[in-house]
Amino acid sequence: MIIAPSLLAADFGKLAKETERVDRSGADWLHLDIMDGHFVPNISFGPAVVERIRPLTRMFFDVHLMCSKPEILLEPFARAGANQMNIHVELGDRVTQLLWRIKALGKKVGLAINPPTSISLVQPYLQQIDSLLIMTVHPGFGGQSFIYETLPKVQQARAWREARHLRYHIGVDGGVDFKITADCAHAGADTFISGTTLFHRRNLAAAVKKMRVIAGEAARLNREEVLTTNRPSAAKPQPK
Numbered sequence: 153m154i155i156a157p158s159l160l161a162a163d164f165g166k167l168a169k170e171t172e173r174v175d176r177s178g179a180d181w182l183h184l185d186i187m188d189g190h191f192v193p194n195i196s197f198g199p200a201v202v203e204r205i206r207p208l209t210r211m212f213f214d215v216h217l218m219c220s221k222p223e224i225l226l227e228p229f230a231r232a233g234a235n236q237m238n239i240h241v242e243l244g245d246r247v248t249q250l251l252w253r254i255k256a257l258g259k260k261v262g263l264a265i266n267p268p269t270s271i272s273l274v275q276p277y278l279q280q281i282d283s284l285l286i287m288t289v290h291p292g293f294g295g296q297s298f299i300y301e302t303l304p305k306v307q308q309a310r311a312w313r314e315a316r317h318l319r320y321h322i323g324v325d326g327g328v329d330f331k332i333t334a335d336c337a338h339a340g341a342d343t344f345i346s347g348t349t350l351f352h353r354r355n356l357a358a359a360v361k362k363m364r365v366i367a368g369e370a371a372r373l374n375r376e377e378v379l380t381t382n383r384p385s386a387a388k389p390q391p392k
């Protein structure tokens with residue numbers, strides 16, 4: 153289970169302190185939302201900010217590029233200290249090349265998909281990626297409500313991963329609170345990106361721990377359900 157606080161919900165006046173707070177929280181990844189004011193109707197921050205916070209933690213930096221032209225940003229973010237870069241499948245015929253370029257830069261490869269986009273669009277790339285980022289809100293802003301209609305995508309992504317013996321992470325991003333964490337883990341998510349729910353708690357470490365426990369428990373229940381359904385002994389006893 154990967155718990156990834158999203159820096160978008162941090163106090164931008166104290167980014168260094170906020171980064172150190174995440175570092176001490178026991179979270180696995182720091183999710184960094186990059187918005188270009190074109191692919192999404194908002195602007196966040198760029199490679200200079202990532203470079204500035206990089207020395208403050210050894211945490212895995214998960215860079216989410218909500219950008220129309222990620223090709224001009226891959227190298228700067230790689231140099232700034234990204235560990236993984238996610239580009240969007242909505243970029244169409246540029247996706248294959250972008251994924252290869254991320255890999256060539258020695259970084260983990262992530263692919264993100266917006267709520268209205270059909271999950272079938274990611275299918276051709278599943279073998280190429282380390283992580284699938286399922287947007288569970290329309291990207292651009294933190295603090296929005298989770299869109300429940302995206303949950304079947306998580307189930308589909310898990311079914312494909314099992315059927316094809318792949319290992320990509322399945323992440324959910326947007327509106328992920330504690331209750332929704334359980335629903336997503338039950339559906340097959342293993343990576344939980346959460347801004348508002350985690351950052352707005354005074355005790356970030358406790359919130360991260362709570363999310364991890366909830367996710368782990370829901371995933372365990374799900375595995376048990378799958379086992380019970382598949383086990384022959386679970387079949388109803390036949391009348392003699």
Ligand code: DX5
Pocket residue numbers: 158159160161183185216289290291292293294295296325326327328345346347348349
């Ligand atoms: C939305 C971003 C998300 C966002 C999540 O455009 O991609 O990563 O920061 O924040 P919350 O948890 O507040 O919805």
Ligand code: ZN
Pocket residue numbers: 158183184185216325345
């Ligand atoms: Zn994001």
